[in-house]
Amino acid sequence: xxxxxxxxxxxxxxxxxxxxxxxxxxxxxxxxxxxxxxxxxxxxxxxxxxxxxxxxxxxxxxxxxxxxxxxxxxxxxxxxxxxxxxxxxxxxxxxxxxxxxxxxxxxxxxxxxxxxxxxxxxxxxxxxxxxxxxxxxxxxxxxxxxxxxxxxxxxxxxxxxxxxxxxxxxxxxxxxxxxxxxxxxxxxxxxxxxxxxxxxxxxxxxxxxxxxxxxxxxxxxxxxxxxxxxxxxxxxxxxxxxxxxxxxxxxxxxxxxxxxxxxxxxxxxxxxxxxxxxxxxxxxxxxxxxxxxxxxxxxxxxxxxxxxxxxxxxxxxxxxxxxxxxxxxxxxxxxxxxxxxxxxxxxxxxxxxxxxxxxxxxxxxxxxxxxxxxxxxxxxxxxxxxxxxxxxxxxxxxxxxxxxxxxxxxxxxxxxxxxxxxxxxxxxxxxxxxxxxxxxxxxxxxxxxxxxxxxxxxxxxxxxxxxxxxxxxxxxxx
Amino acid sequence: xxxxxxxxxxxxxxxxxxxxxxxxxxxxxxxxxxxxxxxxxxxxxxxxxxxxxxxxxxxxxxxxxxxxxxxxxxxxxxxxxxxxxxxxxxxxxxxxxxxxxxxxxxxxxxxxxxxxxxxxxxxxxxxxxxxxxxxxxxxxxxxxxxxxxxxxxxxxxxxxxxxxxxxxxxxxxxxxxxxxxxxxxxxxxxxxxxxxxxxxxxxxxxxxxxxxxxxxxxxxxxxxxxxxxxxxxxxxxxxxxxxxxxxxxxxxxxxxxxxxxxxxxxxxxxxxxxxxxxxxxxxxxxxxxxxxxxxxxxxxxxxxxxxxxxxxxxxxxxxxxxxxxxxxxxxxxxxxxxxxxxxxxxxxxxxxxxxxxxxxxxxx
Numbered sequence: 001x002x003x004x005x006x007x008x009x010x011x012x013x014x015x016x017x018x019x020x021x022x023x024x025x026x027x028x029x030x031x032x033x034x035x036x037x038x039x040x041x042x043x044x045x046x047x048x049x050x051x052x053x054x055x056x057x058x059x060x061x062x063x064x065x066x067x068x069x070x071x072x073x074x075x076x077x078x079x080x081x082x083x084x085x086x087x088x089x090x091x092x093x094x095x096x097x098x099x100x101x102x103x104x105x106x107x108x109x110x111x112x113x114x115x116x117x118x119x120x121x122x123x124x125x126x127x128x129x130x131x132x133x134x135x136x137x138x139x140x141x142x143x144x145x146x147x148x149x150x151x152x153x154x155x156x157x158x159x160x161x162x163x164x165x166x167x168x169x170x171x172x173x174x175x176x177x178x179x180x181x182x183x184x185x186x187x188x189x190x191x192x193x194x195x196x197x198x199x200x201x202x203x204x205x206x207x208x209x210x211x212x213x214x215x216x217x218x219x220x221x222x223x224x225x226x227x228x229x230x231x232x233x234x235x236x237x238x239x240x241x242x243x244x245x246x247x248x249x250x251x252x253x254x255x256x257x258x259x260x261x262x263x264x265x266x267x268x269x270x271x272x273x274x275x276x277x278x279x280x281x282x283x284x285x286x287x288x289x290x291x292x293x294x295x296x297x298x299x300x301x302x303x304x305x306x307x308x309x310x311x312x313x314x315x316x317x318x319x320x321x322x323x324x325x326x327x328x329x330x331x332x333x334x335x336x337x338x339x340x341x342x343x344x345x346x347x348x349x350x351x352x353x354x355x356x357x358x359x360x361x362x363x364x365x366x367x368x369x370x371x372x373x374x375x376x377x378x379x380x381x382x383x384x385x386x387x388x389x390x391x392x393x394x395x396x397x398x399x400x401x402x403x404x405x406x407x408x409x410x411x412x413x414x415x416x417x418x419x420x421x422x423x424x425x426x427x428x429x430x431x432x433x434x435x436x437x438x439x440x441x442x443x444x445x446x447x448x449x450x451x452x453x454x455x456x457x458x459x460x461x462x463x464x465x466x467x468x469x470x471x472x473x474x475x476x477x478x
Numbered sequence: 479x480x481x482x483x484x485x486x487x488x489x490x491x492x493x494x495x496x497x498x499x500x501x502x503x504x505x506x507x508x509x510x511x512x513x514x515x516x517x518x519x520x521x522x523x524x525x526x527x528x529x530x531x532x533x534x535x536x537x538x539x540x541x542x543x544x545x546x547x548x549x550x551x552x553x554x555x556x557x558x559x560x561x562x563x564x565x566x567x568x569x570x571x572x573x574x575x576x577x578x579x580x581x582x583x584x585x586x587x588x589x590x591x592x593x594x595x596x597x598x599x600x601x602x603x604x605x606x607x608x609x610x611x612x613x614x615x616x617x618x619x620x621x622x623x624x625x626x627x628x629x630x631x632x633x634x635x636x637x638x639x640x641x642x643x644x645x646x647x648x649x650x651x652x653x654x655x656x657x658x659x660x661x662x663x664x665x666x667x668x669x670x671x672x673x674x675x676x677x678x679x680x681x682x683x684x685x686x687x688x689x690x691x692x693x694x695x696x697x698x699x700x701x702x703x704x705x706x707x708x709x710x711x712x713x714x715x716x717x718x719x720x721x722x723x724x725x726x727x728x729x730x731x732x733x734x735x736x737x738x739x740x741x742x743x744x745x746x747x748x749x750x751x752x753x754x755x756x757x758x759x760x761x762x763x764x765x766x767x768x769x770x771x772x773x774x775x776x777x778x779x780x781x782x783x784x785x786x787x788x789x790x791x792x793x794x795x796x797x798x799x800x801x802x803x804x805x806x807x808x809x810x811x812x813x814x815x816x817x818x819x820x821x822x823x824x825x826x827x828x829x830x831x832x833x834x835x836x837x838x839x840x841x842x
Contacts, residue, residue, distance in 0.1 A: 014497025189487035396630030
């Protein structure tokens, strides 16, 4: 089930919260665990069992690693566990991709006999797998002790608010909260605000512009106007869909007393790609930094080695998003720009802000074309259109698909994404990072305009989601 | 902090409190009972098929669903003069299906695959010495382009009728009268398509029946029978395209008029006594197609019988497109049951040629 569905809001959540708030502090983790597995099993029971096996495996071996004194042995076991997790991810996520690519390269595109069986991608595997890896590595580094109870680790690894589309949580951030967390009406209220505004972002904006993106990306040889409409629509759709989902996840966590890290910080105001990656999918970029970029050497080596590390991290980060060459190219595109920004030292420049914002935004939009395209041919088709190689105007064959309704939301979405920092100030919205581990000192206060706006948005969003057919979150299958 | 600052919490709590009565509503609904959850195979539970069905029930019988849909549609139609999806609104309440406008990267391939199937069907019938007459129906949007208003007719589809028609008639076993020309010639005399529906009017079915009958009339060896065309029932019809623009309680804000339809039926006239002792002949003509033919609201088969003077047996099916009914018809047991068949009239609305949902396409 997805968050933007009546069965989640009006069936699962009421039952879950009724049980959760009825349970004692000791039993709350059990309720979370059972609720999360029921949430996952709603999709498929067999893959819920897979997740359970993964949790048992990582919990048990996390304890083993913690007890090993010898550094070399500890490292070896850690690497084996990490590799085993990557193998699990590799099989379920990349087997089909590998088989198809190999068949295309050496077998004239004919599927090999050993690859006839299509491997189903378990939803959320990228997220719970990465969380398990961070748990193992953090134990190895002695940054965190193993979870005292299996139920706490399993609940963390399957925590339904972030299970299928993030944020990528670290056990070290949540360990203390599993032991003790405070539930107050103010905290619940803040969570309700985040859930409501997230739902509105997804249902009212993302879903309203999605038809433009879907239509334009399906056009053969799109013109300048058609391709830019599609690219911009997807730029808006992806941000509001994903940040909306993250906001809902943070809100749900807060309603349960957890404080998750923020996953987005107005990324479309970025003045460089370097800055963009400090604002977009923050949980993933920081994970890649801590567990991939830095172990590869980070920026500690020569400049050329640093650029290589950046490229490798971003390419692998791209591949994490999906088993398609388009994601590899997307990652390479961002890695290349990051390296060039570092080379020319432009990331932190303070001059020509408007120009830098515009150029950065164009780079982002071009990247999203690869992200959205079904394959490289589709991506290059779109890019050809964006550079005017297929003519300029919106053709009658496709203009009928651009409704005024969706166009208004496209313009609105673009403006909202760019003006978001001002709106945050206007509504006195606070991020979870401002509350600290215990928000009681500052209070999870919600301003009056924010409270009214969130309430209205919640009602509008629920009305629209009931009217619309279900649309899955874009990160559903990661 | 005042109570209003906590309004979001109360709104969410109120939504959650709706959970219990909604669950009760679902569990006591006919739709849920029809699922027969207790009898569902375990594999359906494991693979999520059961939960998907439950989710659909939740969605379909949600109490304010109709009002939500109606409200959004009223907003879209009233303010933007647009249907939210799957249909387009021209001027003067002319609705058009989006299927007559769609074109994407897969369209050419889908047309080719469906065309291949049509050719195969024609050849298969020819082996049994059955002639195929294809009633290729033109698109409403192309016949009534003047009612599109600000919507532009897709240039990519402007020559589609002629292209498909030429491909059909290149097969020696296919006869396909040019109904595009017929409709354009006759539309001044009567409205041939319904405004609020994808289907034709009784008059549209009638001009098609006459065009097909001309082809059948050329064969003098067919057994003729006289039919009388009689009024059946007059109804006030709500078009199928209104389903994409349901208004519920908001209908007073947007005009969605019903359209009068006079149904017809074809009654065989009394035959001569001599015929009672003559040899019995089975059906010599069959009709295969879509709801245009299967649904007697449009009276197509009745008018076909009347104009061709042949007792046409109807194998058309609703909701399957034009190709699957032919696929079913070509099965041995069906054709064997019609040993006297000499003609098959296959009604194919043009727009189905590039529709993936109804394509006889190979799975890759």
